[in-house]
Amino acid sequence: MRSNAMAKIKSTGTKPETKLKKCLWDMGIRYRKCSFNLPGNPDLSFVKYKLVVFVDGSFWHGHDWGSKRYQIRSNREFWISKIERNRQRDQEINHFYLRNGWRVLRFWDFEIKKELGTCVKKILDVLTQHPKSPY
Template identity: 65%
Template sequence: MPVFCEENGFYTTAQRSYNMSQIRSKGTKPELLLKKALWQAGIRYKTPKKPLPGKPDISLKKYKLVIFVDGAFWHGYDWETRKHAIKSNREFWIAKIERNIQRDQEVNAYYQSKGWTVLRFWDFEVKGEVGRCLKGILDFL
């Protein structure tokens, strides 16, 4: 069983691994909040069963629109400032998050080349101002 090391105040590698494995990529609270707001506004969307490139959280095929709700840490919100705050395993985390940022740009370019529109919201934007995010979507539609 993974344990917290009280002497040093950090989790063991096994506990850290377990904690990280519990972070979901689908069905997050911000994603569900935005979906609920869309549904209440009368917008019928799909949660793609067959994964689309980049695995969008919401797709509206009729409007050629894909919507992503990105986690601030995982997708590098304010990255140039925040990457200096990473203290442990810096090499790994910086490379991982920078690759995520690059992949997001590649996914955006892919959809745009196919004539689709990509909307991306930060998780904290959805949690704090779901109405503003919903308005952005409705303005597009």
């Protein structure tokens, strides 16, 4: 039963991700979405400006992991190893992009829900710093 419920959780097209995309699109900022050909499958990519954006779920990517890991009650061993591997993979992906001259922005799902304007401003700041930027 639990696995059926967990299988229904989407990895793309989440509400926070959709909210960010809609805001950027309404501002005339164009992007590529869910670039499966880029490592880590970024939620948004600006290939011309070498910028990738990830919208990370608090649970899946271990927000405040130092204290949250102790709150997991059922199937602890499985979930702790899964989330720690997700966190490690996030770091590996960040290092890959940084080594190759890309910029990486990661937002927590709750940041987009509560502070959408701040998140959009961070994206715009990176885009406007690029020499080819029309923004």
